Amino acid sequence: MCLAIPGKIVEIVDAENHIAKVDVGGVRRNVNVGMFDEGEVGVGDYVLIHVGFAMSKIDEAEAEETLRVLKEIGEYDPGVEEFKTTLV
Amino acid sequence: MKFVDEYRQGDIARKLADEIARLTTRPLKIMEVCGGHTHAIFKYGIEDLLPDNITMIHGPGCPVCVIPLGRVDDSISIALQPGVIFTTFGDMMRVPGSKTNLLDAKARGADVRMVYSPLDALKIAKQNPERQVVFLALGFETTAPSTAMTILQAAKDKVENFSVFCNHITIVPALKAMLDSPDLQLDGFVGPGHVSTVIGTRPYEFVPREYGKPVAVSGFEPLDVLQSIYMVVRQIVEGRAEVENQYGRCVTLEGNGRALEAIFEVFEPRDYFEWRGLGSIAHSGMKLKSKYAAFDAELKFRVPGLRIADPKACQCGEILKGVKKPWECKVFGTACTPETPIGSCMVSSEGACAAYYNFGRLSKIAGRSA
Numbered sequence: 001m002c003l004a005i006p007g008k009i010v011e012i013v014d015a016e017n018h019i020a021k022v023d024v025g026g027v028r029r030n031v032n033v034g035m036f037d038e039g040e041v042g043v044g045d046y047v048l049i050h051v052g053f054a055m056s057k058i059d060e061a062e063a064e065e066t067l068r069v070l071k072e073i074g075e076y077d078p079g080v081e082e083f084k085t086t087l088v
Numbered sequence: 089m090k091f092v093d094e095y096r097q098g099d100i101a102r103k104l105a106d107e108i109a110r111l112t113t114r115p116l117k118i119m120e121v122c123g124g125h126t127h128a129i130f131k132y133g134i135e136d137l138l139p140d141n142i143t144m145i146h147g148p149g150c151p152v153c154v155i156p157l158g159r160v161d162d163s164i165s166i167a168l169q170p171g172v173i174f175t176t177f178g179d180m181m182r183v184p185g186s187k188t189n190l191l192d193a194k195a196r197g198a199d200v201r202m203v204y205s206p207l208d209a210l211k212i213a214k215q216n217p218e219r220q221v222v223f224l225a226l227g228f229e230t231t232a233p234s235t236a237m238t239i240l241q242a243a244k245d246k247v248e249n250f251s252v253f254c255n256h257i258t259i260v261p262a263l264k265a266m267l268d269s270p271d272l273q274l275d276g277f278v279g280p281g282h283v284s285t286v287i288g289t290r291p292y293e294f295v296p297r298e299y300g301k302p303v304a305v306s307g308f309e310p311l312d313v314l315q316s317i318y319m320v321v322r323q324i325v326e327g328r329a330e331v332e333n334q335y336g337r338c339v340t341l342e343g344n345g346r347a348l349e350a351i352f353e354v355f356e357p358r359d360y361f362e363w364r365g366l367g368s369i370a371h372s373g374m375k376l377k378s379k380y381a382a383f384d385a386e387l388k389f390r391v392p393g394l395r396i397a398d399p400k401a402c403q404c405g406e407i408l409k410g411v412k413k414p415w416e417c418k419v420f421g422t423a424c425t426p427e428t429p430i431g432s433c434m435v436s437s438e439g440a441c442a443a444y445y446n447f448g449r450l451s452k453i454a455g456r457s458a
C-alpha cells in the first residue's frame with residue numbers, strides 16, 4: 001500500500017471537490033488532487049498517486065522511470081489492479 | 089558486483105558502489121527507515137553492491153508490519169458487528185491477530201471489503217445508507233492526509249454512517265525510539281521518501297542536531313537508494329551530520345502545506361501507541377480530534393482494546409530494530425511464509441521478512457550467516 005504509481009492528468013472532472021481523471025497505463029480513473037494548490041496541476045501533468053490521492057508532481061521522464069522500476073519489482077500489476085478497482 | 093547489470097544506468101551504479109567502498113574504512117550500520125526502500129534494497133541486491141563493512145538495517149517504516157495484534161483483534165471485532173461493512177487496504181487482510189485475521193472473518197460471514205482508497209470506503213457508505221461503513225486507516229504521514237481529507241469530505245457531505253478506525257502513526261517518534269534504543273547503534277539513516285513529500289525534511293533535523301547522525305532523504309529507484317547511502321557515508325567520513333535531500337525532485341524543506349493542514353485539522357497525537365515488536369511509543373499514534381468524534385469508530389463501536397503480547401516465535405521486534413536478520417528467525421520460510429504469515433513483517437511486500445523471502449539473495453545469506 002505504500003508504493004505510489006505515476007499517472008497523467010487527462011481531465012479536471014470536478015474542480016470544487018478536487019477530482020481529476022488520470023491515466024495510468026491506459027486505465028483511467030478519478031483521483032483527488034486536493035493536496036495541490038489551486039492551479040498547481042492541470043491536464044497533461046504527471047503526478048504520483050497514492051491511495052487515490054495525487055501526492056506530488058513529477059516530470060514525464062521520472063514517471064517513465066518509476067513505471068519501469070515498479071514493473072521490475074513486480075509491483076506494477078498489483079498496483080494497477082488495485083487502481084482499477086477504485087470507486088471514486 | 090554481479091547484480092549491477094540490472095541497473096539501467098549500470099555505470100553510475102558501479103561508480104557509486106566503488107566510491108562507497110573506497111570511503112568506508114570502518115564498519116557502518118545504516119538504517120533505511122522506509123519499507124519501500126527495504127523492498128528496493130532486496131529486489132536490486134543493493135547489499136551485494138556494498139562493501140562487507142556496511143550493514144543495512146531495515147527499519148520500522150512498514151506501517152502494516154507494526155500494527156499490533158490487539159488492533160487487528162479490534163478490527164475483527166468491529167467487522168463482526170451486525171450491519172457493518174468493514175473496509176481496508178488489501179495488505180491488511182492477512183495480517184494475523186491473536187487468533188485469526190480479517191480474511192478469516194470474511195469467510196465467517198463478516199462483510200470485509202478491500203478498497204484502494206479511503207474515498208472508496210466513503211463512496212460505499214454513501215451507497216449503503218442503512219449500513220455502518222468503517223475504514224481501517226493505517227500508515228504514516230504519507231497516507232494520513234488521504235484519510236484526513238476523506239473525513240473532511242464526509243463531514244462536508246454530512247455522511248453519518250461512515251467512520252474510521254484510526255491506526256495512523258508518525259515517523260519522528262519512531263525514529264527517536266530507534267535512536268534511544270540501547271541495543272541499536274546506528275551510524276546514519278536513509279530517510280523516507282513519500283513521508284517526506286508530506287512532512288518535508290525539516291522534522292529530521294533533530295537527528296543530526298541531537299544525535300549527531302546523518303540523514304539522506306531518498307527516492308525509491310535503486311540508484312536513488314544507492315546514492316543516498318553514498319551521501320550518508322560521505323557525511324560520516326567527512327565528519328559532518330546534517331539532513332541531505334537526495335529526493336529533491338519531490339521533497340521540499342517544508343513539505344506539502346495542504347496535506348499537513350488536513351492532518352492537523354483532523355488528527356491529534358495519542359499519548360501512547362503500541363507498535364508490534366517495538367512496544368509502546370509516546371506520541372507516535374494519531375487519533376481523531378473531538379471535533380470529528382462522529383467519524384471515530386473507536387467511539388462509535390465497542391472495541392476490546394486489549395494489549396496482546398506478540399507471538400513468541402516471531403522475532404519481528406528484533407528485525408524491526410535491526411538487531412536480527414529475517415533468516416535468523418527460526419520459523420522464517422518454514423512455518424512463516426507470505427501465505428501463512430506468523431508475524432506481520434511477512435505479510436506486506438514491504439516487510440523485511442517478505443522482502444527477504446521473495447527476493448532473498450541466498451548467496452548473501454549463506455555468506456553472512458556462515
Ligand code: SF4
Nearest residue numbers: 403404417424431441
Ligand atoms: S519470519 Fe515470520 S515469525 Fe519470523 S520474524 Fe519474520 S514475520 Fe516474524
